Amino acid sequence: MTAPYDPSDREKVVAKLPAELRKELKVRAAELGKDIQDAVTEGVEAWRKAKSLAVVDTSGGTSFATYLPAGLYGKFKTDAIARKVSFNQGIAQAIRLWLDSNPTPRPKPPRGTGARRIIFGNQKGGVGKTSVSAGVAQALAETGRRTLLIDFDPQGHLTKQLGYAMLDIDEASLAKHMLKEAKGELGELLVPIKGGDFEDHLWLLPACKDAFLLDAKLATTKAVRIKETALEKALEPLEQDFDYIVVDCPPSLGYSMDTALYFGRTRNGEEDSASGIVVPVLAEDSSADAYDMLYDQVQDLIEDMGIDIALLGFVVNMYDSRKGYVATSSLDEWNSIGDPPVLAVVPELKDQREAVRVKKPLLVHAPYGDQAEVMRTVARRISA
Structure with missing residues (x-):
């Protein structure tokens, strides 16, 4: 019919x-x-x-x-x-x-089960880790999930793009908590992100300039395994308060990235792919080269520590087919990998750039635009 x-x-x-x-x-x-x-x-x-x-x-x-x-x-x-x-x-x-x-298919998860941990990383800068991690965190929070968004990049682009100030170098910070140099509780540093349908469900842990020192201090510490476990130990007091913790990582293959990867590993008793890493990329060759380096780092950590780290998928960012063969053939190559899959393709549009300019979350500035819908698609796929 x-x-x-x-x-x-x-x-x-x-x-x-x-x-x-x-x-x-x-x-x-x-x-x-x-x-x-x-x-x-x-x-x-x-x-x-x-x-x-x-x-x-x-x-x-x-x-x-x-x-x-x-x-x-x-x-x-x-x-x-x-x-x-x-x-x-x-x-x-x-x-x-x-x-x-269409009633809810399952009860909400009870408190005490811990947060799912989603790491956004790529050694190459300029691929949109910040915009994608922020957009996906907003989309997760929009569905009622308590979400913590962490600016783990010492450049602080995420913090500044959302209209917040970076923590002063003399203040307590995530890096100081990781190195056990801070007083007080880490939760005191969180700020609520206002606006949109995610309000009251989304918080930011701002960046601090002292994060530039983190790799060097981790490299010289004599404590066993603190290089890999420092982020997890610092965030442990917050995990029971959130459904998701989303980490925007620096464009680095240093020790700080190791701590983020370890934090996003599959823990004992946790379902496969409940946590893991999402890799934002561009439809061009340098992103593929950077992913190869990140993949090697992930595999080295898996072998060295006997853990599992789920590669949840790629997000091909700022895609424009009008750029011709370089873009279209590169997208085909990302899709051909298969595992991990391409979670979504973010079109090259002005919405995200405008949101950054006016220092508003994307899902507040352009909540019904194509880019916002892609962020919801990624959130839906990683939370399934």
């Missing part, structure tokens, strides 16, 4: 929804591994067949955008007019109907 509309031909739909309904939709879609646009499509299809739906309170609603198949959207608008309900109310009822028909 022929579908009454072409699912590949979609129209943008903008409605005003209350924040709680919007958050509930994003959480449920993430739990079920479903794209938000597909969830809303299913809701609208069910809404068109339903009768006597309860009114949804849409007061205080803010902008929400998604895409519906073009033919379906036209039928929805006709039905809304016939039922004498506003488009906002119709979309809200459709989402509520979908939520009620």
Whole structure:
């Protein structure tokens, strides 16, 4: 039977929804591994067949955008007019109907199980580790998961791009806690990242300039295995407070990267690929050369310490097919690796650059743009 509309031909739909309904939709879609646009499509299809739906309170609603198949959207608008309900109310009822028909598949994980640890690393700079780690952390937090985002790069780009100040070199810092040179609790350094649907679920551990000294101090320490375990020991008091800890690593193959890789290893009793490393890359040869070096470092650590480190996948960043053969053939090569897989391809667009310029999180500045949707795709794939 022929579908009454072409699912590949979609129209943008903008409605005003209350924040709680919007958050509930994003959480449920993430739990079920479903794209938000597909969830809303299913809701609208069910809404068109339903009768006597309860009114949804849409007061205080803010902008929400998604895409519906073009033919379906036209039928929805006709039905809304016939039922004498506003488009906002119709979309809200459709989402509520979908939520009620698709209950959460599992209870929330109990506290005490510890955080899943996602490391973003690549020896090459300029590949977008900071933008991708920040965007994915926002997307994880947007689905209700308590997420800690750590700026582990002494350059502090993540901290500054989000509009926060780096910790002063004389202050307590993550590096000082790793070296047991700090007083007080590490949790006192966390700052909440405000805005968007992730508010109250996302925190930042800012960078400090003293992180430039970390590799040298780790290299000269005489304590057994502190080089690899220092980050884990410093973060241990925080792990039970979060569902995810996301680490934006420096473009380095030094000891600090070893500590991050060890922190992201698969622990005893932990499911395979629950934690691990995500590698942001570009569609060009220098990224492949840098990945080879990172891969060797990972394998050396695995063999030296008898551990498992999951390579969760690549994120091909700033991709533009208009750059021609170099870009398209490089993307083909990343896809051909197979294991680890390409998790997503981030298109070269202005959204992220603008977000950095105005010092706002991407999912606040352009929450419904293509780049934001890719960040949600990565978050969904690594949290499955």
